[in-house]
Amino acid sequence: MIREIITYPTPPSVQYATDVRVFNxxxxxxxxxxxxxxxxxxxxxxxxxxxxxxxxxxxxxxxxxxxxxxxxxxxxxxxxxxxxxxxxxxxxxxxxxxxxxxxxxxxxxxxxxxxxxxxxxxxxxxxxxxxxxxxxxxxxxxxxxxxxxxxxxxxxxxxxxIAISEACPTKFNRDYIVKAVNITMIVMLVFVVASLFMSEESSQELWGYQKSLFFATITLNIIYFFYAQYEGKKFTSCTSCQIGNIIGTTLILLTKVFAIMLISYFIM
Structure with missing residues (x-):
């Protein structure tokens, strides 16, 4: 008679097998x-x-x-x-x-x-x-x-x-875009601090560069958002968690850059 094979997570019926004493x-x-x-x-x-x-x-x-x-x-x-x-x-x-x-x-x-x-x-x-x-x-x-x-x-x-071979890696190519955005925002912060020690004319000139960096950062965020989704499709086993991470990262980066721009507007 064909019997059902026990599979994980069902445990075997007992802890240890009993030796056969009666061969019946x-x-x-x-x-x-x-x-x-x-x-x-x-x-x-x-x-x-x-x-x-x-x-x-x-x-x-x-x-x-x-x-x-x-x-x-x-x-x-x-x-x-x-x-x-x-x-x-x-x-x-x-x-x-x-x-x-x-x-x-x-x-x-x-x-x-x-x-x-x-x-x-x-x-x-x-x-x-x-x-x-x-x-x-x-x-x-x-x-x-x-x-x-x-x-x-x-x-x-x-x-x-198969799923394990497609599991989310610890690093993505999109991380380089995030790194570029962070570097750009650091430069923007440096411009804000530098404007405190400049003349009004120089500060206005620096404001022009600041706006260019702002639009560049927004563009990088847009690129990140769409490229990250494209890259995420390669790892279907963790698509749901990636979407949440992508949206969260994008919102955080945008919040930071708008905050920097708002500070720049009042100082520069």
Missing amino acids: EEILSLIEDLKDTIEANSLDGLAAFQIGSYYNVVVIKKEDGEFLELINPRIISNGGRVTTLERTAYFPGLSANVTRYEHITVVYQDRGTNQHSLKADGAFSILLQRKIDYTFGSSFFNKLNKEEKKLFEKKLDFGSN
Whole structure:
């Protein structure tokens, strides 16, 4: 029977998987359900935890299409470290760079209660480790380093790997326009202060330059407003927050320049 796969943010049914002690029809049925669910979802493996069962059972689909049934699997030795890009059904559509053991040795039982051991390396080793994680109520999220975990939390917020690549950057080209506006306003303030030490004739001449700077600043603000919106469309994952920021920045800059111009009018 095809079972529903538990996905984030729903937690697994229990904290730790219970080892199978009685190899009865319930366990055999669980194994078949895992196989059916793997086939229906084109997966490479599932732990019983992922379909809401509390038993320590893992089923892996091998390259030849056959299934490997692992009951009460345990990793007894490991070696080497490797970082790879992983995906899991618990976080559908998302991936993360996870560091794991390069090769492992696993002991387990089959449906006939026979004890086995196997050595795995490469992709097979990583797959086994990922599935055995679930028997401890864990997922690859708990294996991430600080930076990768922070990045993955953003992916969870957006619900997409693509969204994270489009997330708002810390710097935009439009910031250079804001910088130019601020420099222009600083020059205008310098003119205001300078006019206090000039003759009336010189102050009037300076007033002409001040008006030119004022119109230049207004023009830069207009350019900023429209260019910022154009640039913001490239990052659709945070369009709403950008629009608010663009409008707010424009209003603040205009308020400042009009205030400077008003002061200039009375002083110059």
